[in-house]
Amino acid sequence: MTLQNNKVVVVGAGLMGTGIAHAFAASGFATTLVDSNGQALDRAQQAIHKILDDGVKLGKMEATAAEAAKSRLGMQPDLTAAAAGAHLLIETVSENLAIKKAVMTQAAAEMADTAIYSTNTSALSVTEIATAVNCPERVVGMHFFNPVHKMKLVELVRGLATSDETVATMRAYCEAISKQSIVVSESPGLTTSRMSALAGNEAMWMLQEGTATAEDIDTALRLGFNHPMGPLELGDLTGWDTRLAVLKYLHQTLGDKFRPCPLIIKMVAAGRYGRKTGHGVYRYENGQRVPGSGMKGSAL
Ligand SMILES: NC(=O)c1ccc[n+]([C@@H]2O[C@H](COP(=O)([O-])OP(=O)(O)OC[C@H]3O[C@@H](n4cnc5c(N)ncnc54)[C@H](O)[C@@H]3O)[C@@H](O)[C@H]2O)c1
Structure with missing residues (x-):
C-alpha cells in the first residue's frame, strides 16, 4: 500500500490550509x-484551481493531471464527517x-486507529497540543512556509512524546509532496519563526523610529543580504x-528581545x-502592491 492511498484532512482553509491542501491533492x-x-x-x-490552471498554462503540469488533482480535493464544513x-x-x-486542541479532540474521535495528528502551528507547543488526544506519540508539528506551492521546506517538530516512527512516516509524507523536511526539537519559534519574528519586529522598530522608509528597509535586506524578500514585505505576506500572536508567545517564553x-x-x-486585508506596511490593489505605498516611519 503506497502512502498515496492514505486519506488526508486539512483543517483551516486560510492562507496556509489552501496551499497545503493543494500540495497533497x-x-x-x-x-x-x-x-x-x-x-x-x-x-x-x-485559489487551488487557479494554482493548478496556472501550472498547466506555464507547461509545468498536464491538463489531465490538474483535473485529476481537482477531483481528489473535497471541501467540507463538517470536521467530523471529513x-x-x-x-x-x-x-x-x-x-x-x-x-487547535478542540480540532484535534474532535478529529480523534473519527480518525483511523494509526492516524497521525500534525499541526502547522508557527509557535505553539506541540507537546501541549498533544494533550488533546490520547496518542501523543502520533502528534507532530508539520510547519509549512508561505506560499506553500513555492516553498520547499517543512520543519517537522518533535513534541515530548513524538515517536521515531511518527517522524519517519512524516518524512515520507514530505517527500511524497516534494518538500524537504528538517527535524526540530520543540522549542519556541523553532528555527525559522524565531529568526523571522526577530527580524520582522526589528524592522518595525526601525520603521517606528524613522530610521528608514519601509521600501528602503526591505531593499537593504534584499540587496545587502540577498534575501529574496525584505522583512516588512514578508510580514505583509505572513499577516501581522x-x-x-507569535511575537507575544516568544516574548513570554524567550524574553524581552521579542517584545512586540x-x-x-x-x-x-x-x-x-x-x-x-489589502493594507499592511504597504497597500495592495487587486493583489498587487501599490508602488510607493510603503510606510515612511514617524521621523521621516
Ligand atoms: N501565515 C503564514 O505565513 C504561516 C506560516 C506557517 C504556519 N502558519 C500557521 O498556520 C496556521 C494558519 O495560519 P493562516 O495564516 O493560514 O491563518 P488564516 O487566518 O488565513 O486561516 C485560518 C483559518 O482557520 C479557520 N478556522 C478557525 N477556527 C476553525 C475551526 N474551529 N474549525 C475550522 N476552521 C477554523 C478560519 O475560518 C480561517 O479560514 C496558524 O497556526 C499559523 O500560525 C502560518
Missing part, C-alpha cells in the same frame, strides 16, 4: 479541506491553542495578526494585517 492524495467558514472554503477552492477513517490530519486553523513593537500592535488594532 496535486501529489496524488485524496484530500479534504475543512473550515467552519463556508466563504473561506469557496475562496480556497478557487475525519472519518482519515490517516493524516493537518491542523492549520488560527494560531490559538484552545481552538499572525506575526503579533508598538507599531505592530497598532496596525493589528486597525485591521491592517497585510496582503490579506
Whole structure:
C-alpha cells in the first residue's frame, strides 16, 4: 500500500490550509479541506484551481493531471464527517491553542486507529497540543512556509512524546509532496519563526523610529543580504495578526528581545494585517502592491 492511498484532512482553509491542501491533492492524495467558514472554503477552492490552471498554462503540469488533482480535493464544513477513517490530519486553523486542541479532540474521535495528528502551528507547543488526544506519540508539528506551492521546506517538530516512527512516516509524507523536511526539537519559534519574528519586529522598530522608509528597509535586506524578500514585505505576506500572536508567545517564553513593537500592535488594532486585508506596511490593489505605498516611519 503506497502512502498515496492514505486519506488526508486539512483543517483551516486560510492562507496556509489552501496551499497545503493543494500540495497533497496535486501529489496524488485524496484530500479534504475543512473550515467552519463556508466563504473561506469557496475562496480556497478557487485559489487551488487557479494554482493548478496556472501550472498547466506555464507547461509545468498536464491538463489531465490538474483535473485529476481537482477531483481528489473535497471541501467540507463538517470536521467530523471529513475525519472519518482519515490517516493524516493537518491542523492549520488560527494560531490559538484552545481552538487547535478542540480540532484535534474532535478529529480523534473519527480518525483511523494509526492516524497521525500534525499541526502547522508557527509557535505553539506541540507537546501541549498533544494533550488533546490520547496518542501523543502520533502528534507532530508539520510547519509549512508561505506560499506553500513555492516553498520547499517543512520543519517537522518533535513534541515530548513524538515517536521515531511518527517522524519517519512524516518524512515520507514530505517527500511524497516534494518538500524537504528538517527535524526540530520543540522549542519556541523553532528555527525559522524565531529568526523571522526577530527580524520582522526589528524592522518595525526601525520603521517606528524613522530610521528608514519601509521600501528602503526591505531593499537593504534584499540587496545587502540577498534575501529574496525584505522583512516588512514578508510580514505583509505572513499577516501581522499572525506575526503579533507569535511575537507575544516568544516574548513570554524567550524574553524581552521579542517584545512586540508598538507599531505592530497598532496596525493589528486597525485591521491592517497585510496582503490579506489589502493594507499592511504597504497597500495592495487587486493583489498587487501599490508602488510607493510603503510606510515612511514617524521621523521621516
Ligand atoms: N501565515 C503564514 O505565513 C504561516 C506560516 C506557517 C504556519 N502558519 C500557521 O498556520 C496556521 C494558519 O495560519 P493562516 O495564516 O493560514 O491563518 P488564516 O487566518 O488565513 O486561516 C485560518 C483559518 O482557520 C479557520 N478556522 C478557525 N477556527 C476553525 C475551526 N474551529 N474549525 C475550522 N476552521 C477554523 C478560519 O475560518 C480561517 O479560514 C496558524 O497556526 C499559523 O500560525 C502560518
